Amino acid sequence: xxxxxxxxxxxxxxxxxxxxxxxxxxxxxxxxxxxxxxxxxxxxxxxxxxxxxxxxxxxxxxxxxxxxxxxxxxxxxxxxxxxxxxxxxxxxxxxxxxxxxxxxxxxxxxxxxxx
Amino acid sequence: xxxxxxxxxxxxxxxxxxxxxxxxxxxxxxxxxxxxxxxxxxxxxxxxxxxxxxxxxxxxxxxxxxxxxxxxxxxxxxxxxxxxxxxxxxxxxxxxxxxxxxxxxxxxxxxxxxx
Numbered sequence: 001x002x003x004x005x006x007x008x009x010x011x012x013x014x015x016x017x018x019x020x021x022x023x024x025x026x027x028x029x030x031x032x033x034x035x036x037x038x039x040x041x042x043x044x045x046x047x048x049x050x051x052x053x054x055x056x057x058x059x060x061x062x063x064x065x066x067x068x069x070x071x072x073x074x075x076x077x078x079x080x081x082x083x084x085x086x087x088x089x090x091x092x093x094x095x096x097x098x099x100x101x102x103x104x105x106x107x108x109x110x111x112x113x114x115x
Numbered sequence: 116x117x118x119x120x121x122x123x124x125x126x127x128x129x130x131x132x133x134x135x136x137x138x139x140x141x142x143x144x145x146x147x148x149x150x151x152x153x154x155x156x157x158x159x160x161x162x163x164x165x166x167x168x169x170x171x172x173x174x175x176x177x178x179x180x181x182x183x184x185x186x187x188x189x190x191x192x193x194x195x196x197x198x199x200x201x202x203x204x205x206x207x208x209x210x211x212x213x214x215x216x217x218x219x220x221x222x223x224x225x226x227x228x229x230x
Binding site for chain 2: 002032034036041042043044045046049051087089093095100101102103104105107108
């Protein structure tokens, strides 16, 4: 039962252009969403998050959009840089289900930013 | 000065052996986790401890036993290793649990290969 889905395993973008990574979820109890970035042989690192009471959160070149009715979120990176090449994981949390601080992750999207 | 450190980074062992993976965090966090990333790249929670108390125990074979001697350490012991246990195991920590967002800080992972 995959509650968080990233249907694009890979994405290739030219340097300077916008990267858009997508994530869909099925559990309507999720109320926090996060994006993590992972380089090879390293652990995932936190990038940006959004609460379900918002529809947009911005941090520098990174913006996360949340569409609750569609159960969809996206991460926009603009402008994309070669150093952004990594695997991006979407994650979600349901705060009030008594499940501790459990994050449910998607399977990741490999972003490649080309020169 | 690594925030969440796991040892060993790589572990190759034969079927039927017993092995342990150690994790330590120096962030002062109250909560620690073990996640497993399988060959399909799913990052799935296994266990979580909050102040040495087990709070999340997903459906994991009882050959896997976590141990938290103090809140800065969470070790994972695996008995009678099987081929299907081959994966990357990530340790993580967070400041707490509860009905707000606590992002994780991950270790760099332990790649376990069972032959």
